[in-house]
Amino acid sequence: MLGKDGLFSTDPETHVKEIQDITDIRLRHADKHGVGYTILSYTAPGVQDIFDAKEAQALAVEINDYIAEKIRAFPDRLGAFATLSTRDPAEAATEPRRTITQYGFKGALVNDTQRAGPDGEDLIFYGKPEWDIFWxxxxxxxxxxxxxxxxxxxxxxxxxxxxRMWLIGPPLSFAHGVSLHALGMVTNALGLACKKTIREYFNENIWITTSGHFSTTTLNFCLAEVGAERILFSVDYPFENFSDACEWFDGAEMSTGTRAMIGGKNAKRLFKLEDYKDCRAKAI
Incomplete structure (x- = not known):
């Protein structure tokens, strides 16, 4: 059932409504909990689970055009990541260029490996030399x-x-998949040039988010390893709720400067954001 404020609920029907909603319910949550700007993305498994090349590319274009129209009236509240088909590196490069130029999208998002091949059992990673055109x-x-x-x-x-069903998702498989990608690309670069250490590649090229993981212990570890300037606050709505994310972040012990960076300054710089709602509010 809906809560007294008409917002968050664990009721399945309400959750479906939240997934299908783009602006109304989302912005009510954001207003209540002080989130000024949200970047939207197409949820997993996404286009990466479609192994027909034409179908995958057509769906990516359709999604990008759809979400651009939905958020057009809210430039100071909502942005989007481009959805990509990653069957072909050159084709994958076209949608970021088109959507950023045409719609002002803030980057792109892919959901792990791209399935390929006649039966979908081939997996495409993005760290081989042929992907240089995309990067x-x-x-x-x-x-x-x-x-x-x-x-x-x-x-x-x-x-x-x-x-190992209980290990699927946040317990292990999510970290396993992302780490395999990220470390694979870093070590591929090391093998080709050996110009930097793994830590240097992380410090210069990788950001992490709090999305769906509201743990001060984990945050402190990340602060020690990658620094406050490489961490972005994120909720992971509608799979997680605004209240859990925001109440945790507001209550987590950290300096005012660190809270300001993670809570907004880092994202404003990384995504080159114009002023958005409450972006000049002071962190406390």
Whole structure:
């Protein structure tokens, strides 16, 4: 059932409404809990689970056009990441360029590996040399790629996770998938050039978010390892709720400067945001 304020609920029907809603319920949550700006993305498994190349690309374009129209009236409250089909590096590079130029999107997001092949059992990672054209586009546009986890499917599910169901998702498989991508790309670069250490690549190229993981112990570890300037506050709504995320963050012990960076300054710089609602409010 809905709460007294008509907002968050664990009721399945309400959760479906929250998933399908783009602006109304989301902005009511944001207003109540002091979130000034939200970047939207297409949820997992997303286009990465579609292994027909034409279907995947058509869906990516459709989603991007759809969300651009939905958020057009809220430039100071809502932005979006481009949805991508990652079957082909050159094709994958077209949607960030189109959507950033045409719609002002703030970057792009992919949901783990791209399924490919006639039966969908081939997996495409993004760290091989043929992907240089895609990464060069991101560099030229000066936007980030959000590497988002998703539940394992296909042969990976059957061989690794079928008998370990309780480890799927946040307990382990999400971290496993993202780490395999990120560390794979970093070590590929090391193997080709050996110009930097793994820590240097992390310090210069990778940001992390609090999305869906509201733990002060974990945050303190990340602060010690990557620094406050590389962490972004995020909720992971509608899979997590605003109250859990915001009440935790507001109550977590940290300096005023750290709270200001994680709570907004880092995102404003990374995504090159114009002024948004309450962006000049002081952290306490």
């Amino acid at each position: 060069q586009t991101c560099v030229e546009l000066d936007v980030p790629l959000y590497l988002h986890p998703r539940n394992p499917t296909g042969v990976i599910f059957e061989k690794l996770w079928k008998d």
